[in-house]
Amino acid sequence: MSTPHSGSTPTLLSPSVPLAPSSATLPLASDPAHLDTIARSHARCTDLGLHRTQRPDFAGLGRAELALARERHHRLLVHAAPVMDLLLEQTLATRSIVALSDTQGTVLHAVGPADFLHRAARVALAPGANWSEASKGTNAVGTALIGETPCVVHGSEHFMQANGFLTCSAAPIFDPRGELLGVLDVSGDQRSYHPHTLGLVKLSVRMIENHWLLEDEGQALRLHFHPRAECLDTLMEGLVTVAPDGRLLAANRSALDLLGLSAVALRRGSLASVFGLSFGAVADHLRSALAEAGPMLLTLPDGRRLCAKARVNAALCWPAATLPQPATGEPTEGRIAPSANTPAVPRSPQDSSPSRGAALARLHAGDRHMATVVDKLLRVVDRDIPVLIQGETGTGKELLARAFHADSRRADHPFVALDCACLPETLIEAELFGHEEGAFTGARRKGAPGKIVQAHRGTLFLDEIGDMPLALQARLLRVLQERQVTPLGGTRAVPVDVAVVSATHRSLQQMVDAGSFRGDLYYRLNGLAVQLPPLRDREDLLPLAQALLAAECPDGTAAPGLDDEVQALLLHNRWPGNLRQLRNVLRTAAAMAAGQPLIRRMHLPDDFLEEALRHAGAAPRQEPQTPQGDTTLQALEYQAVQRALALAGGNISTAAKRLGISRNTLYRKLRRRPPPM
Ligand SMILES: Nc1ncnc2c1ncn2[C@@H]1O[C@H](COP(=O)(O)OP(=O)(O)OP(=O)(O)O)[C@@H](O)[C@H]1O
Numbered sequence: 001m002s003t004p005h006s007g008s009t010p011t012l013l014s015p016s017v018p019l020a021p022s023s024a025t026l027p028l029a030s031d032p033a034h035l036d037t038i039a040r041s042h043a044r045c046t047d048l049g050l051h052r053t054q055r056p057d058f059a060g061l062g063r064a065e066l067a068l069a070r071e072r073h074h075r076l077l078v079h080a081a082p083v084m085d086l087l088l089e090q091t092l093a094t095r096s097i098v099a100l101s102d103t104q105g106t107v108l109h110a111v112g113p114a115d116f117l118h119r120a121a122r123v124a125l126a127p128g129a130n131w132s133e134a135s136k137g138t139n140a141v142g143t144a145l146i147g148e149t150p151c152v153v154h155g156s157e158h159f160m161q162a163n164g165f166l167t168c169s170a171a172p173i174f175d176p177r178g179e180l181l182g183v184l185d186v187s188g189d190q191r192s193y194h195p196h197t198l199g200l201v202k203l204s205v206r207m208i209e210n211h212w213l214l215e216d217e218g219q220a221l222r223l224h225f226h227p228r229a230e231c232l233d234t235l236m237e238g239l240v241t242v243a244p245d246g247r248l249l250a251a252n253r254s255a256l257d258l259l260g261l262s263a264v265a266l267r268r269g270s271l272a273s274v275f276g277l278s279f280g281a282v283a284d285h286l287r288s289a290l291a292e293a294g295p296m297l298l299t300l301p302d303g304r305r306l307c308a309k310a311r312v313n314a315a316l317c318w319p320a321a322t323l324p325q326p327a328t329g330e331p332t333e334g335r336i337a338p339s340a341n342t343p344a345v346p347r348s349p350q351d352s353s354p355s356r357g358a359a360l361a362r363l364h365a366g367d368r369h370m371a372t373v374v375d376k377l378l379r380v381v382d383r384d385i386p387v388l389i390q391g392e393t394g395t396g397k398e399l400l401a402r403a404f405h406a407d408s409r410r411a412d413h414p415f416v417a418l419d420c421a422c423l424p425e426t427l428i429e430a431e432l433f434g435h436e437e438g439a440f441t442g443a444r445r446k447g448a449p450g451k452i453v454q455a456h457r458g459t460l461f462l463d464e465i466g467d468m469p470l471a472l473q474a475r476l477l478r479v480l481q482e483r484q485v486t487p488l489g490g491t492r493a494v495p496v497d498v499a500v501v502s503a504t505h506r507s508l509q510q511m512v513d514a515g516s517f518r519g520d521l522y523y524r525l526n527g528l529a530v531q532l533p534p535l536r537d538r539e540d541l542l543p544l545a546q547a548l549l550a551a552e553c554p555d556g557t558a559a560p561g562l563d564d565e566v567q568a569l570l571l572h573n574r575w576p577g578n579l580r581q582l583r584n585v586l587r588t589a590a591a592m593a594a595g596q597p598l599i600r601r602m603h604l605p606d607d608f609l610e611e612a613l614r615h616a617g618a619a620p621r622q623e624p625q626t627p628q629g630d631t632t633l634q635a636l637e638y639q640a641v642q643r644a645l646a647l648a649g650g651n652i653s654t655a656a657k658r659l660g661i662s663r664n665t666l667y668r669k670l671r672r673r674p675p676p677m
Pocket residue numbers: 362363364391392393394395396397398399400463505544548579580583652
């Protein structure tokens with residue numbers, strides 16, 4: 001859940017609404033339709049055997065089930081989350097929370113001020129909790145779900161007295177085909193009731209539904225319309241999407257209201273039958289709209305008049321044959337150029353154009369802890385504040401450091417990494433500080449500038465800083481303080497300008513307490529400390545797994561999906577090797593599935609299966625072995641490495657010991673491409 005928001009954002013209603021005076025009376029007591037809704041809901045609750053004085057059922061989904069539910073509703077979350085943040089801004093004065101639930105009443109996501117979130121969590125108004133009427137009695141979420149219509153439930157109108165301190169305004173969200181997707185709700189202390197809240201919730205729902213529609217029918221021609229020209233391009237406008245043969249594909253709620261049609265009736269119609277328009281006329285208008293022409297004036301078959309504009313997405317490329325010749329006779333082009341108002345095509349992940357924060361943002365797929373880490377890092381980027389990344393092995397510390405560099409103004413300069421754990425003390429010293437020719441009797445007799453100088457104007461990443469020998473810590477501290485480095489055997493100091501990011505899986509604070517790490521260096525490195533969550537605690541495990549699978553697939557091939565059983569096993573595993581272990585498991589599974597559309601249990605490596613089933617508390621099931629015919633030395637070595645890693649839970653040192661090779665050699669082997677299976 002988010003913490004309080006600040007700063008300016010676009011407003012849904014302007015000027016922002018003041019708080020109503022607190023009132024003990026029921027604000028909608030004079031609305032017969034509202035009273036009827038509440039009375040019928042109370043009757044349903046009584047029929048269900050609920051009691052007004054009973055304690056609500058606080059049991060919610062567990063972490064794994066919540067992650068699954070969020071994954072199932074990923075698309076809804078993606079469209080709703082930014083709108084929820086905007087809605088929160090509008091309702092900030094009422095100290096309310098904004099919650100999104102699925103069609104079962106399960107809260108998927110909630111944002112709000114920390115103090116009220118805390119209070120709301122006490123009545124289980126938090127992700128994972130269920131707010132169906134059967135679970136919590138009359139309440140805005142559950143009652144809006146049953147009636148499939150917006151509703152307010154205020155104070156004592158809640159069936160259960162325990163919820164009487166709340167005032168809640170909720171509205172259902174539908175897809176363009178009229179299917180219920182979930183409910184958006186604003187809940188706050190009943191003393192802060194404001195009559196405009198339900199209106200804000202309804203407008204927010206329209207935003208979510210419009211985003212959904214535009215994404216769904218991204219390749220279609222769109223008609224935007226309203227009786228008043230000034231309402232075009234607002235949330236009030238009607239929106240229909242049209243197939244190249246003139247059939248109507250989908251519509252937003254305003255369109256259905258304005259046309260007086262159901263979603264089903266609309267989909268049976270066409271441009272001609274509903275709007276009295278030919279496809280050619282719309283295509284003509286589209287061209288003239290590009291020349292900044294005003295809206296078209298339409299007369300519906302029933303005589304009503306509408307203003308309308310045609311639009312098409314920039315990505316659209318209709319074959320010329322499907323486009324009617326323009327009435328004006330100008331030459332037809334196969335591609336329809338985007339209008340100035342056409343929504344931008346989303347940036348693809350491969351897009352390398354500068355986009356602030358993009359590399360960091362790609363490191364998670366909705367995990368709240370990671371989102372906070374990214375947010376903190378973005379606040380210090382380019383401020384030359386040293387960053388200390390802590391986290392278990394394989395949680396992505398180096399990847400995070402690289403993304404931090406990529407999102408900084410130093411991105412065009414080097415990112416230089418030094419693993420303090422994998423070199424002996426003498427080599428670290430030379431690697432880090434450099435050495436003059438002849439000063440160093442090791443492998444390299446020629447002089448070398450050292451990592452710190454190589455990182456000049458870029459970023460120096462000190463991995464496993466906890467393993468840096470004490471003697472070198474003092475020297476590093478001096479370099480960081482003086483911002484200049486003197487190579488081994490040299491006398492001339494070289495000025496350096498580097499951003500320093502360090503990482504460790506150890507607790508440096510404990511090492512300082514134990515005297516094995518210098519306190520002054522610790523404080524120098526720790527301008528901002530961030531802790532990466534272990535994979536077992538991440539809420540975005542399944543989308544991450546899907547992204548890793550996509551990365552494993554050669555260009556142009558579709559990534560396999562994960563069947564339900566595999567998803568459950570992934571969610572239940574403890575993942576001691578974290579993302580590295582997950583990537584290895586998926587890499588093997590993808591190779592075993594060999595082009596099949598779904599990864600199933602039989603494709604998972606045995607070691608992982610054993611481990612995951614142990615964690616899930618189930619007995620391993622015998623699966624037919626997938627034949628692994630390849631007995632080349634390279635393939636056998638690859639299998640041995642993967643097996644050792646899995647047995648070691650992704651721990652490089654343990655796996656290296658098990659294989660009888662050094663940590664460095666193992667790293668080198670892991671960097672190689674896997675052999676074709
Ligand atoms: N957010 C992520 N998305 C996809 N893959 C990731 C992510 N984070 C880490 N990985 C993958 O997990 C593996 C381990 O990442 P990385 O080396 O950054 O972890 P680490 O914490 O530095 O590990 P160690 O402590 O062992 O050095 C890498 O293969 C990396 O590509």
